[in-house]
Amino acid sequence: MREQIQLLYDLQQIDTRLARAAEELSKMDHxxxxxxxxxxxxxxxxxxxxxxxxxxxxxxxxxxxxxxxxxxxxxxxxxxxxxxxxxxxxxxxxxxxxxxxxxxxxxxxxxxxxxxxxxxxxxxxxxxxxxxxxxxxxxxxxxxxxxxxxxxxxxxETARLKAQRSELCPRIDAAKLRLYESLRPAMRNLAVVALDGNTCSGCRVQLPSKAVERAESFTEITRCDSCGRILYGGFAKPHHSDDE
Ligand SMILES: [Zn+2]
CATH class of the missing domain: 1.10.287.1700 (Helix Hairpins)
Known part of the structure; x- marks a missing residue:
């Protein structure tokens, strides 16, 4: 399960960067x-x-x-x-x-x-x-x-990220991938969010300690009670660490 949640989080990082690149491209007036x-x-x-x-x-x-x-x-x-x-x-x-x-x-x-x-x-x-x-x-x-x-x-960057994405997706369980994809459009492209202490970094609502514990244990998919996003209990990647 840990690997699955980690994969979902990695997928989210890829999609966030893809969206950022697409937005910057769309704003260019040449x-x-x-x-x-x-x-x-x-x-x-x-x-x-x-x-x-x-x-x-x-x-x-x-x-x-x-x-x-x-x-x-x-x-x-x-x-x-x-x-x-x-x-x-x-x-x-x-x-x-x-x-x-x-x-x-x-x-x-x-x-x-x-x-x-x-x-x-x-x-x-x-x-x-x-x-x-x-x-x-x-x-x-x-x-x-x-x-x-x-x-x-x-x-x-977009081409590289898309390649990473298509390499990553088949490794995620179909049901989890469907959940991820169904959450994304409604959640402003943000389906998986890291914990910020005991707060959901997606909606900033404080989480019950049980939810925090569950997310940090990686035993099952834990979702924020308030916004419904999937909670990631690992260390959040800093914004620009992913240029490896
Ligand atoms: Zn939330």
Whole structure:
């Protein structure tokens, strides 16, 4: 009987580890969240780059327009002070035109300054967003590589545990195995539990001393009065001792 109860306990350890591996595998997102974040950062980066480009184009256009205006002003100056125009009316006309051109130049100057400031601000935003994007891509690569190797580990562990399980099960009496399997789904995958002093470690209810004695003697299957789990009266294996 001792061997049978020990086998049930060992089977429980295998199933607990199988469930843990399955749960960890199911929680893996394979970098999906980081991939979404990287994609979002890339989209924002492209939008900022497009805005920067538009502002820089505006600035260049204004600079070209200003150059043309300055050339016109210079030409008018030469005509007005070159002495070739004697007609005062025509001179006044040139002067008025020059004044209008100078106002245009002022407006263009302002436009250029605003565009320069905006471009500087956007360039800083582009640099920060580029940094963020690169960071997300790096995190994504790191996470997927880590998850991939962890996945391989868990899959190998699962295969090993399943092999152990199919080697172990035939050694357990059919009726005991049926009891174990019938308890497991209702008991959150925990059909066999160790004693914790005189307490059931499954439901934490204190056990009568008779039940504790019976479990510790291994003479028959002892079940917790409260939750119905099979009690194991031997030394509980620490959680990660089973990597043999
Ligand atoms: Zn219990």
């Amino acid at each position: 970098g999906a969240k980081l991939a979404r974040q990287a994609k979002a950062a890339q989209k924002e980066l492209e939008e900022l780059q497009a805005r920067l480009h538009a502002v820089q184009t505006d600035q260049r256009d204004a600079e070209l327009a200003e150059k043309t205006v300055e050339e016109k002003i210079e030409r008018n100056r030469k005509r007005a002070y070159g002495g070739e125009i004697a007609n005062p009316k025509e001179l006044r006309h040139i002067e008025q035109e020059t004044q209008a051109l100078e106002r245009q130049r002022g407006a263009l100057d302002e436009k250029i300054l605003i565009a320069m400031a905006e471009a500087e601000e956007l360039a800083a935003q582009v640099a920060a967003k580029e940094q963020e994007f690169r960071e997300k891509v790096r995190e994504y690569k790191k996470t997927t590589a880590e998850q991939k190797s962890r996945q391989a580990e868990l899959e190998a």
